[in-house]
Amino acid sequence: MIELRDVSRTYKRGADAIRALDHVTLDIDSGRFVALMGPSGSGKSTLLNIVAGLDRPDSGEVVVAGQKLPDMSEDELAAFRARHVGFVFQFFNLIPVLTARGNVELPLLLTHLGKAERRERALTALRIVGLEERAEHHPNELSGGEQQRVAIARAIVSDPEIVVADEPTGDLDAKNAVEILELLRALCTDFGKTVVMVTHDARAEAHVDIIHSLDKGVLADPEMAARA
Amino acid sequence: MLKFLPFIWRNLARNRLRTTLTTSAIALAVALVCLLLTMPAGLDAIMSSLASNTRIVVVNKGGLVYPLPYAYLNKIRARPGVVAATSWTWFGGAFDVDRGVTFPNFAIEPDSVGTVWEDWGIAPEQLEAFRKRRDGALVGRTTLQQNGWKIGDRVTLSSTIFPVSLEFQIVGEIPLERAPHFWFQREYLDQALRAKTGTGLDFLGTAWVRVDEADRVELLLSEIDAMFRNSEAETSSETELSYMKNFMGQLEGFVTIILIVTGLVALCLVFIAANTASMSVRERVAEIAVLKAVGFRRRLVFNTLLAEAVLLSMIGGGAGLLTALGLTQALKAAGAGWSPALGPLGSFIITPTIFVQALFLALFVGMLSGWIPAFGASRRSVASALREVF
Known part of the structure; x- marks a missing residue:
C-alpha cells in the first residue's frame, strides 16, 4: 500500500538546513495500523506529510496506493488526497461555522454526489463514530473527544484506503485518548483501512500493529508490537 | 460552484x-x-x-460684470420675431446692510415682465399693480417667506452699487420657489439717480428677450450679435438654457x-x-x-x-x-x-x-x-x- 525508498527531505530554516528525513525506506501493508514515534523534531510529521501527499521529498521514491506521488502536480496531489487519504489532526481542525454534519460533508463537496446523498453519507460516517445524534451541533458545542470523532468521520466519509493521523490523542484526556485509539483500531479491523499515526502517546503501543521509530530523520528497525 | x-x-x-x-x-x-x-x-x-426655449438672454461679450448701453434694448425689441424684451440691472440692494445682499434684486421694465416671463405664472392683477405703481416691487416667494414679508409691506433697500436707498411697496409675488428675485421699476431707480447725482441710468446689465417661435431663436441670436459687432459693447446672445449652463459651469x-x-x-x-x-x-x-x-x-x-x-x-x-x-x-x-x-x-x-x-x-x-x-x-x-x- 505504501512504499518509500531512500526518501530524504531537508528544510531550510534561515541560513540553516535541517535534515528532516535521511534516506528513509519503509513499507506499510494494506490494512495495518502503524505508529510513527520518536522525539520532537525526529521527522515523524514530515514522513506522514510525504505519505499523505502533502509534502514532497527532495529525493527518493514514494508510491502510495499504486501512485508515484513525487511525479504528480499540485492539482493531481489534491485529487489523490481527496480520493485516497483521510486526515485526522491533533487539534481536530473542524470548521467552526459548520455543524458536525457540515464538517463531515466537506470532502464530499469535491465529488459529484447530490445533496441528499452527501447528507446520507455524512450521517453514516457520524454513526460509525457514534455521533449521529450530535450531527447538527457546532464544534463549540462538542467535547474534545467528540470533536476528534467528528474529525475521524470526516476522514473516512469519502471511503479512502488510508487514514493519516497526526497526534490524534495529543489534545485529549486519557479516557478520550483510549476511545480514539480504539476507534482508529476499528477502522483497520472492521473497515480495512490503513492507518498511519504519528504519536507520542505510549498507550498507542497497545493498539497498533507496528511501531516505526524515527530519530533525527533516520528510521530505526521496526519493532513489531503485539495488538492489544 | x-x-x-x-x-x-x-x-x-x-x-x-x-x-x-x-x-x-x-x-x-x-x-x-x-x-x-x-x-x-x-x-x-x-x-x-427651468429654461424656456423661446427666451434668450443678451449680455456683454466681455462678461456679466460689464454693462450694455440702454439703447440696445430698443434695437433688440425692433428685431422681427421679438415679442418682448426687458432689461435687468443689478441693484445690489441690501435690506439689512450688515448682512449685505441676501437676495437678487433688479431694476426692470414693468411693461414687458408679464410677457417675457409669462411661464412664471405671476397674477395679472399683480402685474397690473406693478405697472401702475412707480415704487412697486414684485418679490419671489422664498424671499417673502425668508424675510417675513407680505404683499402691501413697505421695504427699503440700500444699494451697494448706486448711491441711493429706495423704499418699495410690495405689490405682487413671483410664485416660484426657485425665483427669489426682487424686481422693481427701472424708472424709479433712474429718477432717484437723477435726483441724487444728476445723471440717470443709461446702461443695463442683461437683456431678456421673448421670441415668438422656438425655430426663430437660433437666427435671432446671430442677428443680435451681428447687429452690435464692432460696436462699443459687443454682445453675446444665448438661449436661457445655455446661459444657465454657463452660469452653473x-x-x-x-x-x-x-x-x-x-x-x-x-x-x-x-x-x-x-x-x-x-x-x-x-x-x-x-x-x-x-x-x-x-x-x-x-x-x-x-x-x-x-x-x-x-x-x-x-x-x-x-x-x-x-x-x-x-x-x-x-x-x-x-x-x-x-x-x-x-x-x-x-x-x-x-x-x-x-x-x-x-x-x-x-x-x-x-x-x-x-x-x-x-x-x-x-x-x-x-x-x-x-x-x-x-
Whole structure:
C-alpha cells in the first residue's frame, strides 16, 4: 500500500538546513495500523506529510496506493488526497461555522454526489463514530473527544484506503485518548483501512500493529508490537 | 460552484460585526457614488425644466460684470420675431446692510415682465399693480417667506452699487420657489439717480428677450450679435438654457472634483475591503490548510475566497444602491408633495446606467479586494501552513 525508498527531505530554516528525513525506506501493508514515534523534531510529521501527499521529498521514491506521488502536480496531489487519504489532526481542525454534519460533508463537496446523498453519507460516517445524534451541533458545542470523532468521520466519509493521523490523542484526556485509539483500531479491523499515526502517546503501543521509530530523520528497525 | 455557496455564506457570517461594518462601509460609498453620478444629468434636467426655449438672454461679450448701453434694448425689441424684451440691472440692494445682499434684486421694465416671463405664472392683477405703481416691487416667494414679508409691506433697500436707498411697496409675488428675485421699476431707480447725482441710468446689465417661435431663436441670436459687432459693447446672445449652463459651469467643475474625490474614496474602500479579506484569510490559515489537505485544489480555494469577498461587496453595493434609490425616490415624492422646495431634486434619478455602474463598482471592489489574499492562500503550501499552525 505504501512504499518509500531512500526518501530524504531537508528544510531550510534561515541560513540553516535541517535534515528532516535521511534516506528513509519503509513499507506499510494494506490494512495495518502503524505508529510513527520518536522525539520532537525526529521527522515523524514530515514522513506522514510525504505519505499523505502533502509534502514532497527532495529525493527518493514514494508510491502510495499504486501512485508515484513525487511525479504528480499540485492539482493531481489534491485529487489523490481527496480520493485516497483521510486526515485526522491533533487539534481536530473542524470548521467552526459548520455543524458536525457540515464538517463531515466537506470532502464530499469535491465529488459529484447530490445533496441528499452527501447528507446520507455524512450521517453514516457520524454513526460509525457514534455521533449521529450530535450531527447538527457546532464544534463549540462538542467535547474534545467528540470533536476528534467528528474529525475521524470526516476522514473516512469519502471511503479512502488510508487514514493519516497526526497526534490524534495529543489534545485529549486519557479516557478520550483510549476511545480514539480504539476507534482508529476499528477502522483497520472492521473497515480495512490503513492507518498511519504519528504519536507520542505510549498507550498507542497497545493498539497498533507496528511501531516505526524515527530519530533525527533516520528510521530505526521496526519493532513489531503485539495488538492489544 | 453553487454547492459551495452555503459554505461561503457561513464563512461570511463568521464574524458578524466585521462583516456588517465592512458591508456598511461599502453600502455608504456606493450610495454616495450613485448620488453623485445622478448630479450631472440631474442638474441638466433641472436647468432644462427651468429654461424656456423661446427666451434668450443678451449680455456683454466681455462678461456679466460689464454693462450694455440702454439703447440696445430698443434695437433688440425692433428685431422681427421679438415679442418682448426687458432689461435687468443689478441693484445690489441690501435690506439689512450688515448682512449685505441676501437676495437678487433688479431694476426692470414693468411693461414687458408679464410677457417675457409669462411661464412664471405671476397674477395679472399683480402685474397690473406693478405697472401702475412707480415704487412697486414684485418679490419671489422664498424671499417673502425668508424675510417675513407680505404683499402691501413697505421695504427699503440700500444699494451697494448706486448711491441711493429706495423704499418699495410690495405689490405682487413671483410664485416660484426657485425665483427669489426682487424686481422693481427701472424708472424709479433712474429718477432717484437723477435726483441724487444728476445723471440717470443709461446702461443695463442683461437683456431678456421673448421670441415668438422656438425655430426663430437660433437666427435671432446671430442677428443680435451681428447687429452690435464692432460696436462699443459687443454682445453675446444665448438661449436661457445655455446661459444657465454657463452660469452653473463652476458648479459642474465642482461636481467633477467631487467625482474625483469619490473615485479616491472608492479606492480607499478597496483597501478597507482588502484588509478585511486579508484578516479573514489570516484567521483561517489552519482551516484553509485542512481544506487543501482533504483535496480542495488551489483554484477551488482561490474561487471560494474570492467569491466570499465578491459576495460581501455585492451585498454592500446592493444595499447602497437601494439606499440611493430610496433617497432619490423620497426626494421626488417630497418635491411633489409636502415640500415643493425639494421639487428640483426630483431630477436626480438613478438611471439604469447608474444602476449597472454601481453593481460593477461593487463587483470591482470585491474582485480587487479579494484577489491578493485569495491568491496568497491558494498558493501556500499545505505542509508549511500545517507546520506553522500545528
